Amino acid sequence: MLQLRTVFLLFSIALLSLTGCDNGNNSASRTLELEDPDFRQGILYSKQNEYRLALECFLKVIDSRKGAAESHLEAGRMLLELEDPLPAIYHFNQYIRLKPDSEQAKIVKKMINTAEKIYAKQLPGRPLDPDEVGVSDQAALIRKLQAENAKLLREVSELSRINKVGDPLLAATAKNQTEKTKTVVESSASKETKTYTIQSGDSLYSISKKFYGNGQRANDIYNANRDKLKSPTALAVGVTIVIPQ
Template structure:
């Protein structure tokens, strides 16, 4: 009789643990989806808060650390926090498919931090040129990554970032233009003109003859600002 009781208790305990695991997984999935949506809207601080809440220390959290690293790196201009999350990503998935990409991001961020902390005192001209070139290439990769995520989220829609005809005409009528500088991204240009990075899609749409995707942005280009 005692053996049966112990077995029943063990069975019930295992069932409760499995139920708890499912609840935790569902909550983490929902938090990640909500964070993705906030990032897509350009609400990066809220996205960061939601991603942080989804972290549980498990190997499956690697993807969340990757997304946090990208946000801090490209959107928040915070290489220190970006490095933290990229390192956590590599700790959880040291041989993952994104490992080499993340190592390159970390290399760039470490140089950026070194430059900031040293006041450029110990960074040679050769290193500075190499850093700028790496920065441009890696920013293109990040823009392409965000564009891919945007395209995946818009699957089934007729076209990304649609603008009403009257809004397009209004943008051209204002006649504003901007010459792209080194290190610029569509998000940073959007911040200069609109005080928010979330309207970078409008700039992309207003310049179809030179920008088919965010990665086409190059120094020296003249953009129409709607």
């Protein structure tokens, strides 16, 4: 954990040194975001190592402001501190989507690589350690992580289209398609047990968002379906999984 925090410190210093590299419009927007009371409170909490409280503040800014790139960046950092790398990757990718040409984006991509390594170490029985994992296994794991990132980017793109102002028809269509993918059945163990049939392009993070409104329950879904899923990234289309309460 100490090594991880050292990486975060170096990233933070580099980001501060690049603050003046954005154009005028981005700089003005960034200034307004940094002055948001919730953002400032989040920074204060993060300095006090209250990472979950800080995360809640940054998510409030994201919900209230369109294009809150800096809040996505900070939310990603807090999630890494909380050892929750999958949603951290989502927020880092959001930052890059919003500010793809910024100098900071280069550093954020390195943070994504760090998050991928942390996630790989969390996979059951699959530590990313050259002494324990063969080269072919590492390559396969990297391909899985790249596929997961691609899914996250598609989700970001879809959310961006749905949230466009003046496009209610597209939003309604997307909502109907999402509802059609949900399968809720009665279980012999409990009448309220929910199940879901995996569709093409699904990830545990996206399934968690469908049922809980956020991606925080991705690990819970995996743990409830270890008998059906080989790993958190190996989702087979057509397999029915249990959605935990």
